[in-house]
């Protein structure tokens with residue numbers, strides 16, 4: 506039998522206890538609830554949208570949006586296994602940044618697709634009143650929304666119509682990427698200005714895409730979200 510010095514035995518026991526503690530913490534993190542995000546189906550018939558082809562909408566939905574949801578799930582599953590008590594800060598910042606981008610991109614894409622309709626609609630009721638109150642008129646709203654989109658053309662990002670529960674009014678927000686969605690706002694309508702949203706149909710001509718989108722806005726969905734936002 507090998508004679509092991511008492512100090513070595515104590516050190517070995519310490520290491521074992523340390524390893525058990527790390528494992529216990531890892532198990533604790535591994536048992537944390539992992540969100541599971543599902544790809545939401547298109548609520549519009551892509552064959553019937555004027556100005557945006559079925560090929561474009563299906564590619565955008567099936568590749569870009571669904572790919573983002575898949576990435577978000579992968580990030581969430583990875584984070585469930587991370588021992589945050591031990592992992593370096595740069596690993597945490599990388600994961601959290603990617604999670605934030607994928608989460609916002611998921612929400613904004615779902616809003617984008619839900620806000621596209623098959624037939625022209627107009628805002629009505631309390632939403633129409635709020636647009637007149639906060640933007641002067643629907644035409645004034647359209648001018649600001651369109652100009653904001655064109656200001657993003659050639660780059661990428663989102664134009665977002667949102668209700669602010671804090672200020673109790675509507676705003677049109679400019680977001681140069683997925684992570685710039687306004688704090689504290691309830692988004693009602695989102696226009697995707699990434700090139701993948703229009704290049705199949707319009708090449709680099711973002712202005713034509715914006716014009717087509719403006720004709721396809723499903724205002725009934727915006728109104729539904731606005732009614733829900735007013736209860737926040």
Ligand SMILES: [Fe+2]
Pocket residue numbers: 565569570614697699701702
């Ligand atoms: Fe997109």
